[in-house]
Amino acid sequence: MKSRYSIFSIARNAMNFHKDWERAWRSPEPKAEYDAVIVGAGGHGLATAYYLAKNHKMTNIAIVEKGWLGGGNTGRNTTIIRSNYLQDSSIAIYELARSLYEGLSKELNYNVMFSPRGVLMLCQTEHELRAFKRTAHANRLAGLDCRMITPGEVKEIVPIINDDPACRYPILGAYYQPRGGTGRHDAVAWGYARGADSMGVDVIQNCEVTNIIREGGKVVGLATSRGVIKTKKVGVVTAGNVSGLMQRAGIRMPIESLCLQALVSEPIKPVLDCVVMANTVHGYISQSDKGELVIGGGTDPYNNYSQRGSFPSLEHTVTALVETFPIISRLRMLRLWGGIVDMTGDRSPIISKTDVEGLYVNCGWGTGGFKAIPGSGYVFADTIANDRPHKIAVPFGLSRFAEGRLIDESVAAAVAH
Amino acid sequence: MLLVHCPVCGAEGDETDFHGGGQAHVRRPATHDPANVGDAAQGEYLFMRHNARGLHFERWRCDRSCGKWFHAARDTVTMEFKAFYGITELPPRALMEAATGEWAAYFKDKLAAGKSS
Numbered sequence: 180m181k182s183r184y185s186i187f188s189i190a191r192n193a194m195n196f197h198k199d200w201e202r203a204w205r206s207p208e209p210k211a212e213y214d215a216v217i218v219g220a221g222g223h224g225l226a227t228a229y230y231l232a233k234n235h236k237m238t239n240i241a242i243v244e245k246g247w248l249g250g251g252n253t254g255r256n257t258t259i260i261r262s263n264y265l266q267d268s269s270i271a272i273y274e275l276a277r278s279l280y281e282g283l284s285k286e287l288n289y290n291v292m293f294s295p296r297g298v299l300m301l302c303q304t305e306h307e308l309r310a311f312k313r314t315a316h317a318n319r320l321a322g323l324d325c326r327m328i329t330p331g332e333v334k335e336i337v338p339i340i341n342d343d344p345a346c347r348y349p350i351l352g353a354y355y356q357p358r359g360g361t362g363r364h365d366a367v368a369w370g371y372a373r374g375a376d377s378m379g380v381d382v383i384q385n386c387e388v389t390n391i392i393r394e395g396g397k398v399v400g401l402a403t404s405r406g407v408i409k410t411k412k413v414g415v416v417t418a419g420n421v422s423g424l425m426q427r428a429g430i431r432m433p434i435e436s437l438c439l440q441a442l443v444s445e446p447i448k449p450v451l452d453c454v455v456m457a458n459t460v461h462g463y464i465s466q467s468d469k470g471e472l473v474i475g476g477g478t479d480p481y482n483n484y485s486q487r488g489s490f491p492s493l494e495h496t497v498t499a500l501v502e503t504f505p506i507i508s509r510l511r512m513l514r515l516w517g518g519i520v521d522m523t524g525d526r527s528p529i530i531s532k533t534d535v536e537g538l539y540v541n542c543g544w545g546t547g548g549f550k551a552i553p554g555s556g557y558v559f560a561d562t563i564a565n566d567r568p569h570k571i572a573v574p575f576g577l578s579r580f581a582e583g584r585l586i587d588e589s590v591a592a593a594v595a596h
Numbered sequence: 597m598l599l600v601h602c603p604v605c606g607a608e609g610d611e612t613d614f615h616g617g618g619q620a621h622v623r624r625p626a627t628h629d630p631a632n633v634g635d636a637a638q639g640e641y642l643f644m645r646h647n648a649r650g651l652h653f654e655r656w657r658c659d660r661s662c663g664k665w666f667h668a669a670r671d672t673v674t675m676e677f678k679a680f681y682g683i684t685e686l687p688p689r690a691l692m693e694a695a696t697g698e699w700a701a702y703f704k705d706k707l708a709a710g711k712s713s
Contacts, residue, residue, distance in 0.1 A: 422647035426697055433643035435618070436672075481598075481616035482672045484649045490597050491612050524643040581639030 181377040183288050203369060204376035209383050209405055213241045215412035215563060216401055218388050218424065220244035222253040222364070223541055223548065224416035225371035225382075226556020227563070232378035234557070235564035240380050243403060245387035249368030252418050255486075255518035256549040257441050257463065257475040259454050261298040261359030263325045265314045268574035268586050269527060270321045275571060276554030280362060283553060289370030291362050292468070297453040298359030299328075299336060301503070303348035307459050311354040325356045339450050339506050347502065348460055361454060361465055367552055391415075391428040391538065398428075398537035414539045414563050419484070419519030421542040428535050432542070433580045434521045437478040439546050440488035440496075442515035444507065446470030451504075460499030472507060474500060478520060478546060488517040520545050525579075527586035530559050530572040539563050540577070598670075603680040605662035617655035619645050620667050621686075621702065646698040648672060653687060653699060656680075 182188060182201055192200055215231065217224045220242050228242040244250075260280055262273035280293045302308040311327065318325045333353045334342050342350055372382050383405070390402040391413060400409040417424055419436040426432075446469050456463040462476045476496025479489045493515065501508045523529060523543040528551070530541050541559045544551060558569035568576060574586055598611040607613070625637040646652070652672045657665050669678040669691050679688050686692065692703040 420649070422645075423649055423697070431640070431644045431698070432647065433645065434647055435645050436647055436649075481611075481654065481670075482647065482652055483675065484672045485675055487675075489611060491610075580643040581635045583635070583639070 181373065203373040204382050207381045207383065209241060209243070209386060209403070209408050210381065212409035213239055213381070214410065215240045215414065216408060216410045217242040217414045217416060218401070219251075219415065219417040220248035220368075220372070220382060220384065221251050221416065221418060222249065222368050222371065222552035223418075223544070223555045223559070224414070225249075225368055225375060226552050227414055227416060227541065227559045228380045228382075228556075229371045229375040229378075230557050230560035231564060232375055232380050235560060237564060238379040241383055241408065242375070242380060243383045243386040243388060243401070243408070245385070245404075247384050248372050248382060249365055252518040252520065252548060253364055253368045253552075255441065255516055256364055257465065257473050258361045258364045258549055259298065259359070259456075259463065259465065259547075260293070260362055260550040261356050261454075262550070263298070263300075263314060263318050263323060263354065263356045263359070264588055265317050266527075266586050266588060267317075267321060268571075269588055270318065270323065271571045272528075272554045272558065272575070273551055274321070274323060274554075275557060276551045277358065279553035279557065283367070283370070287370035287374045289366060289373055291366045291370050293360065293362045295358045295360040296465075297336070297355060297357045298456065299333065299453050300354040300456045300458065301333070301350055302352045302354065303350060303457060303459040305351065308351045311352075315354055323356070324358050325354065328353050328355045336453060337451065337455055339504050340455070341503055341505050348457075359454065361467075362549075364549055367549075371556070388424060391424070391535075393428060393535055396534075396536055398535060412537045412539070412563055414541060414559060416541045416559070418542060418544065418548070419521045421521055421540065425533075425540060428533070428538055430533055430535065430538075430540075432540075433523050433529075433577075434543060435482055436484055436519050437481070437522055438483040438486065438488040438517045439475070439478045439520045440493055440515060440517045441473065441475040442493065442497075442512050443467070443471040443473050444510040445513050447472070447510065450506070455503075457499060457503050460502060462496045462499040462503070464500055464504070471513065472510065478522070483517075484519055486517045486519055520548075522546075525585040526588045528555070528575055529577055530555065530562060530568070530575040531577040532562070532566070532568065533577065598675060598677070600656060600668070600677070601680050602658040602661060602664070603666050603682060604664040605658060607658055607661035609660065613658075613660040615657040615659045617657055617665065620653040620655050646702070648697055648699055651678065651691065651695055651699065653695075655683070
């Protein structure tokens, strides 16, 4: 068991000029065989490994990662956490995740800086206003703490917003989830990695999976850049890179990999203490604790594995936000980056068993995966441990695409895609 | 910024002058094999996609000039276009031979039949 982080451990380590901190996780060599192996050490994979060990007592497991942990989309998102989706299946998983986030820092003994500062989704057309009212009713039936607010309340919560009723997209109201907010993305990955490691899970970085070895329709192991690892259960959680890996196991995926960009401005004094999403003009914004404005928008409209997005998408996002928040027009942008998101046809994720015995897949989180990390890991671990979908995961099976049983969040929900 | 060339009208422009239309050569079961239109085939047609890392084949539309759909071969890692060809055509033979994964499987019988644009 690892030593706990506390004010006393900080004081104790300060005496030694912080030279003797224990490593947060080991870097073990892969063993010859494990009970289960998770492929992909992003937030979802690490959470899966953590809950497999914690809830299902599977500690002889490993998580393998071709790069470094949390180096993909987990470290590239805009850290928004909310659960106000339209469909019941979506609400169930995103609200499980959001509620787990509330206690996560304490559970992991690692500060994930969950900040329920409120998420405010602007209504800038009559159509959008009606659509959000519908979502508000659906969410109220599901027991979510969300409500519609008036333009006056929006101005009170976000004083820097452009409330000119004559502008191209005036503020007609907003849909508000006060318990949504942001978190520290890296800390979520690191916290889960430390938690999993302390229960005996091997976190193996720089280990690329090159093939899923099968015998008679069953998984028997993984071929990796560091040798063959025998295992009877494999959970693939590789986001934008899922198609190629699953194809090696003979499974086609309903996924297209697109680039989604985000950017941050130079740090400024506090001007915005909640998350604002403007879906009509297509941009979302929050202010980090460092003072940077964190900005995201929509994906590029074509397949991309390069982690570099196109300039027109970026310009579109920034234009939209300058219209909505005129005071940011002269801010300089510090950094911008792209992540490869895995988009499904209905814009809902896939948490599923497959036709290959012992092979499970968790992907398709598209542009909104960060908010779902704890819930996704929780139900995927349960699915792997018991070899049947967790009740929240049932609607997210791969078979829905052949059955026409879509969870249509792409046009129905309050989601910026 | 992608620079695109329309093989129909010859227009050149950046990606904002064109519209990406997703994966090329998707076959509609009801057109090609009407006797076997089942849930699996229809699900495959609507949702399953080649998602090649590297050489990929896709549809584009010439939005601001002739308005016609056409095909393009593009590398999804380097973002470099390899060829533009007509909407009823197959890619140049060299590209069909260079294709990997699901694309290689798709072009296999076409190469064997000797069809090429």
